[in-house]
Amino acid sequence: MKIAVVGTGYVGLVTGTCFAEVGIEVTCIDIDKQKIDNLKQGVLPIYEPGLEEMVVRNMEKGRLHFSTSLAEGIQNADVAFIAVGTPPGEDGSADLKYVLAVARGIGEHMNSYGVIVTKSTVPVGTAAKVQNEIAQALAKRGADIDFDVASNPEFLKEGAAIDDFLKPDRIVVGVASERAEEVMRKLYKPFLLNGHPIIFMDIPSAEMTKYAANAMLATKISFMNDVANLCEIMGADVNMVRRGIGSDARIGTKFIYPGIGYGGSCFPKDVKALIKTAAENGYEMQVLKAVESVNEDQKSVLFEKVKRHFGGELKGKRMAVWGLSFKPKTDDMREAPSLVIIEKLLSVGCEVVAYDPVAVHEAKKDLGDRVTYASDPYAATEGADALLVVTEWPEFRSPNFETIGALMNTKVVFDGRNIYDAQEMERAGFAYHCIGVRTSHHEHAHKTV
Numbered sequence: 001m002k003i004a005v006v007g008t009g010y011v012g013l014v015t016g017t018c019f020a021e022v023g024i025e026v027t028c029i030d031i032d033k034q035k036i037d038n039l040k041q042g043v044l045p046i047y048e049p050g051l052e053e054m055v056v057r058n059m060e061k062g063r064l065h066f067s068t069s070l071a072e073g074i075q076n077a078d079v080a081f082i083a084v085g086t087p088p089g090e091d092g093s094a095d096l097k098y099v100l101a102v103a104r105g106i107g108e109h110m111n112s113y114g115v116i117v118t119k120s121t122v123p124v125g126t127a128a129k130v131q132n133e134i135a136q137a138l139a140k141r142g143a144d145i146d147f148d149v150a151s152n153p154e155f156l157k158e159g160a161a162i163d164d165f166l167k168p169d170r171i172v173v174g175v176a177s178e179r180a181e182e183v184m185r186k187l188y189k190p191f192l193l194n195g196h197p198i199i200f201m202d203i204p205s206a207e208m209t210k211y212a213a214n215a216m217l218a219t220k221i222s223f224m225n226d227v228a229n230l231c232e233i234m235g236a237d238v239n240m241v242r243r244g245i246g247s248d249a250r251i252g253t254k255f256i257y258p259g260i261g262y263g264g265s266c267f268p269k270d271v272k273a274l275i276k277t278a279a280e281n282g283y284e285m286q287v288l289k290a291v292e293s294v295n296e297d298q299k300s301v302l303f304e305k306v307k308r309h310f311g312g313e314l315k316g317k318r319m320a321v322w323g324l325s326f327k328p329k330t331d332d333m334r335e336a337p338s339l340v341i342i343e344k345l346l347s348v349g350c351e352v353v354a355y356d357p358v359a360v361h362e363a364k365k366d367l368g369d370r371v372t373y374a375s376d377p378y379a380a381t382e383g384a385d386a387l388l389v390v391t392e393w394p395e396f397r398s399p400n401f402e403t404i405g406a407l408m409n410t411k412v413v414f415d416g417r418n419i420y421d422a423q424e425m426e427r428a429g430f431a432y433h434c435i436g437v438r439t440s441h442h443e444h445a446h447k448t449v
């Protein structure tokens with residue numbers, strides 16, 4: 001088989017590379033010449049563990065190609081994925097201009113039957129627009145070429161994208177013809193060896209599945225954040241509550257970790273877009289509106305704790321911040337809670353010294369030199385009045401708190417991800433604040449394993 005993947009962002013690049021990995025001939029296309037030139041040199045526009053080696057290996061094997069020419073890449077392709085960005089427009093709805101421009105381009109240049117697949121997260125109804133755009137472009141050049149459209153949402157997690165792609169929980173494909181179903185089944189066959197299903201459905205349902213999945217996950221997080229905040233007020237411990245409810249298989253142990261709010265390129269955008277789509281069609285997504293507002297508030301929770309601890313006296317305080325990216329194993333700063341927290345610290349006159357293992361160059365785009373960037377986690381804590389743990393990078397899990405305590409000006413930790421044991425921290429002489437977990441001011445604190 002031969003496929004084209006248009007858009008070499010995060011989704012497109014992982015998709016194209018993983019298909020090449022199983023032996024399919026792939027051309028990845030992007031209009032950004034610099035990006036394509038870099039990729040040809042093995043230089044990636046994003047950080048994703050394992051991806052660079054995989055790109056280089058498949059290029060060397062001659063299965064993975066990069067090009068700026070859609071006209072060239074689309075020739076004889078059995079399948080073309082549209083994986084370009086759908087940035088939120090001013091009103092929060094997904095902007096489809098890039099998706100539709102690619103569809104037009106495909107219609108202008110395709111030379112044989114192919115399945116055109118939307119991979120970008122697009123509102124319900126987009127595949128129909130893509131179909132229309134291609135049909136018009138074909139008609140304009142008087143070409144009589146058959147094609148199908150399909151919708152194939154991705155469920156990749158940043159930082160674990162390759163594994164998610166190669167060993168998916170499920171593959172969802174929306175199709176409107178048997179021919180397209182056959183092509184897509186053949187394409188995905190190498191990824192179904194672990195017995196996980198490929199689920200075919202109609203196109204609007206596939207488009208909706210992506211939003212419903214992300215909205216459900218975002219809901220779990222906001223719900224747990226709400227519960228964690230209430231736990232604090234009521235003297236309960238969210239870690240215990242989490243274990244208590246997670247052991248019910250209907251609830252499950254995953255995605256019920258409270259923290260400082262969800263971020264990233266998907267959840268905030270998709271939740272907004274679904275609320276918007278519903279509203280446009282006369283329906284109100286009441287639960288999702290609450291999910292969004294809880295998340296906005298949650299990004300301020302850590303700062304509020306800092307403020308309370310210091311009795312509002314924050315001017316001139318030196319704050320060490322560990323972690324900038326919206327989650328570990330990525331340099332993605334989109335909608336990162338760290339940005340909200342740091343802006344708040346800066347606005348009250350704090351000095352911020354931040355450390356992140358990979359996201360500094362991305363963070364600088366927003367924060368510039370208003371923040372000092374430390375070269376390692378310990379250096380960040382030197383002379384600090386408090387340490388804020390914002391992203392739970394593995395290297396923060398078991399640091400030497402004796403060293404840190406000696407480096408810091410005052411021994412105070414605000415842990416936005418609940419990665420430390422409250423009692424151990426207190427035994428080590430730290431004032432320890434976290435999210436919804438019992439700390440020393442609760443008399444009857446005890447530990448479960």
Ligand code: UDX
Nearest residue numbers: 154155156157158255256257259262263264266326327
């Ligand atoms: C998400 C979906 O998981 C993926 O299926 C979809 O395709 C794209 O969006 P991603 O954005 O990479 O993936 O991140 P994910 O690991 O899902 O985390 C999202 C956010 O939720 C992060 O900010 C994370 O810190 C937060 N989170 C996650 C919590 O606060 N608590 C949890 O229990 C889990």
